[in-house]
Amino acid sequence: MIAAALSLSVQVAIVATILVTIAGTLTGRALARRAFRGREVVDTLLTLPLVLPPTVTGYALLVLLGRSGLGLPIPFTWVACVVAAAVMSFPLMHRAARVAFEELDPRHTLTAASLGATRLRSFFAVELPLARRGLAAGIALSFARGLGEFGATLLLAGNIPGRTQTLPLAVYEASLTGDDRAALLLCLLLTGVSIAVLLLVARIGRSR
Amino acid sequence: MSVLSAAIHGTAAFPLDVSLRAEPGITVVFGPSGSGKSTLMRAILGAIRPSAGRIALGERVLFDSERGIDVPLRHRRVGIVFQDAEPFPHMDARRNVAFGVRSGDRARRADSWLARVGASALAARRGAVLSGGERQRIALARALAAEPEALLLDEPLSGLELASREQVGALLRTLRREARIPFVLVTHDPREALRLGDRLVYLERGRVVAEGTPAELLAPGGAAAHAAGSTNWLRATVIEIRSDEARVDLGGTVVVTGPLPAPPGTIVDLALPAEEPILARGEVAGVSARNSLPGIVSSLTEREGVVSVIVATPVPLRIHVTPESARELGLAPGVKVIVLVKATAFRP
Numbered sequence: 001m002i003a004a005a006l007s008l009s010v011q012v013a014i015v016a017t018i019l020v021t022i023a024g025t026l027t028g029r030a031l032a033r034r035a036f037r038g039r040e041v042v043d044t045l046l047t048l049p050l051v052l053p054p055t056v057t058g059y060a061l062l063v064l065l066g067r068s069g070l071g072l073p074i075p076f077t078w079v080a081c082v083v084a085a086a087v088m089s090f091p092l093m094h095r096a097a098r099v100a101f102e103e104l105d106p107r108h109t110l111t112a113a114s115l116g117a118t119r120l121r122s123f124f125a126v127e128l129p130l131a132r133r134g135l136a137a138g139i140a141l142s143f144a145r146g147l148g149e150f151g152a153t154l155l156l157a158g159n160i161p162g163r164t165q166t167l168p169l170a171v172y173e174a175s176l177t178g179d180d181r182a183a184l185l186l187c188l189l190l191t192g193v194s195i196a197v198l199l200l201v202a203r204i205g206r207s208r
Numbered sequence: 209m210s211v212l213s214a215a216i217h218g219t220a221a222f223p224l225d226v227s228l229r230a231e232p233g234i235t236v237v238f239g240p241s242g243s244g245k246s247t248l249m250r251a252i253l254g255a256i257r258p259s260a261g262r263i264a265l266g267e268r269v270l271f272d273s274e275r276g277i278d279v280p281l282r283h284r285r286v287g288i289v290f291q292d293a294e295p296f297p298h299m300d301a302r303r304n305v306a307f308g309v310r311s312g313d314r315a316r317r318a319d320s321w322l323a324r325v326g327a328s329a330l331a332a333r334r335g336a337v338l339s340g341g342e343r344q345r346i347a348l349a350r351a352l353a354a355e356p357e358a359l360l361l362d363e364p365l366s367g368l369e370l371a372s373r374e375q376v377g378a379l380l381r382t383l384r385r386e387a388r389i390p391f392v393l394v395t396h397d398p399r400e401a402l403r404l405g406d407r408l409v410y411l412e413r414g415r416v417v418a419e420g421t422p423a424e425l426l427a428p429g430g431a432a433a434h435a436a437g438s439t440n441w442l443r444a445t446v447i448e449i450r451s452d453e454a455r456v457d458l459g460g461t462v463v464v465t466g467p468l469p470a471p472p473g474t475i476v477d478l479a480l481p482a483e484e485p486i487l488a489r490g491e492v493a494g495v496s497a498r499n500s501l502p503g504i505v506s507s508l509t510e511r512e513g514v515v516s517v518i519v520a521t522p523v524p525l526r527i528h529v530t531p532e533s534a535r536e537l538g539l540a541p542g543v544k545v546i547v548l549v550k551a552t553a554f555r556p
Contacts, residue, residue, distance in 0.1 A: 107290045110255050113281040114288045115308030115354045129298040
C-alpha cells in the first residue's frame with residue numbers, strides 16, 4: 001500500500017508541478033507586466049484555491065468536469081489526482097511568479113529590445129534567468145503542496161487504493177483502520193519531504 | 209550621417225512639448241528633475257508613445273502620429289545606456305556584448321568591442337560583480353555592438369567615482385568621434401553636460417527653453433545657469449601639471465588649481481562655488497590666494513540677502529558677496545575689480 005501510494009504521489013506531484021510551472025509563470029508574468037482594469041480581480045480569482053476549503057474546490061471541480069458539467073472522463077482517475085493537485089498548488093506558483101517578475105528591473109527588457117531581441121528571446125534569455133530564484137521557490141512550494149494535496153483529491157479522485165490513493169489519502173485510511181504503524185511511517189515520510197522542500201526554498205532565497 | 213529629429217507633443221505620462229535635432233556628436237538634454245528629460249528619452253527609444261509628433265532617424269521615420277507610423281522598439285536601432293548601466297547580471301561581459309551583435313562571429317565581435325572600451329580583461333566576468341565604471345564600459349560596448357543609428361545615454365557619469373568619471377568621460381568622447389552617430393545624453397548634472405556635450409538643449413517643464421553650446425548656456429548669466437545653482441561650472445584645458453599644482457585654461461582665463469588627475473592637453477571640468485572668490489578694487493599684496501584675476505563687473509543681482517556678481521575675467525565667474533560688501537566696494541556694472549581665488553577652490 002505504502003509503495004503504491006508513494007509512487008503515485010510522486011508521479012502526480014511531478015506532472016502537476018510541470019503544468020503549474022508553465023501556467024503560473026505565464027499568468028504571474030502577465031499580471032506583473034500589464035496593468036489593466038480588473039487586474040486585482042483576476043489575481044483574486046487565480047489565488048482563490050489557496051484560501052477556499054480544499055473540499056469546496058474539489059467539489060467544484062467534480063461538478064465542472066463530471067457528468068453534470070463538461071462530462072469529461074476524468075473524475076476518479078489518475079488524471080483527477082493531477083488536476084486536483086495542480087489546481088490547489090497553482091496559486092503558490094502564480095504568486096511567486098508575479099512577485100519574481102514584478103521585481104525584475106524593466107530596464108533590462110527595454111535594453112534587450114533595443115538590442116533587437118524579439119519578445120520570445122527577451123523572455124527566455126533575459127526575463128526567465130533573472131526571475132529564476134523566485135520561480136524556483138514557487139516550483140518547490142508547488143511540488144510540496146501537490147504532494148500533500150488531500151481534500152480536493154478525495155472529492156475529485158476518490159480514494160481507490162492502487163489507482164487514486166495518494167500518500168495523504170493513505171494516511172487517512174491507515175488512521176481510520178487503526179493501522180498506526182503505517183500511518184506514522186507515512187506521516188514521517190511526508191514531514192521529511194516537506195522539511196526538505198522548505199530548506200531548499202530557504203537556500204534558493206539566500207543564494208544571491 | 210544620420211540625424212535624429214524628434215518633435216513630441218504630449219505623452220500619457222507627461223505634458224512634453226519638445227522639438228529636438230541631434231547631429232552626430234553629443235547633444236545634451238539638460239534640465240532639472242521633472243523637466244521631462246526621461247520621458248523624451250523613452251519616447252525616442254520607443255518605450256512610450258507620444259500623443260502626437262514625429263521622430264525620424266536619417267531617412268527612416270520611427271514615429272509619425274499623422275501617418276500612423278510607430279516602429280517597434282526592437283526595430284528602431286536606437287541604443288540605450290541607462291543610468292547605473294546594469295549589464296545583464298546573469299551573463300558574463302562577453303555574452304552581454306554579444307547579445308545585440310547582428311551578424312558574423314558574435315563572440316569575436318564582442319571581444320573587439322570589449323577591447324575598444326578597454327574592458328578586455330573583464331570578458332569572463334559576470335555583470336553582477338562589476339564596479340560602476342566597468343559596468344558603464346560594458347553597457348556602452350553592448351549598445352554600440354548592435355550597430356545603432358543613435359545612442360541614448362542616461363546620466364552616464366553620475367554614479368561614478370572621480371577617477372572612473374574621468375576615464376569613462378574620455379571614453380565617451382572617443383566613441384562619439386568614432387561612431388559618427390547622434391549621442392543624446394540626458395542629465396541634470398551641469399558638470400556632465402559641460403564635460404561631454406557638443407551642444408546643449410535646455411529643458412524646463414517639458415519645453416525647450418534654450419539651445420547652444422554647454423559652455424555658453426551654463427556660464428554665469430547663461431540661459432541654463434540658474435539650473436546649475438550658485439556654483440561656477442567650468443570646462444578647462446590642462447596646460448601644465450606640477451607636483452602640487454596645475455595650470456589650466458578656462459577659455460581665455462588661465463588659472464592655477466590644486467593637483468589634477470589629468471595630463472596636459474586633456475579637458476577637465478571644475479567646480480568653483482560662488483562663495484569662494486574674494487573681490488578687491490585693486491591689486492592686493494601678500495595674500496595666499498594663487499589667482500589674482502583682473503575683470504569687469506558685468507551684472508549684479510540681489511536675492512535673499514546675497515548679491516550675485518558676475519565678473520568677466522573674460523570668462524564670466526559668479527561671485528557671491530553680502531550687500532554691505534557690494535556697497536562698500538561700490539560695485540556696479542563696468543567697474544574694474546580683481547578676483548582672488550585660492551588654487552584649492554577649483555574642485556575637480
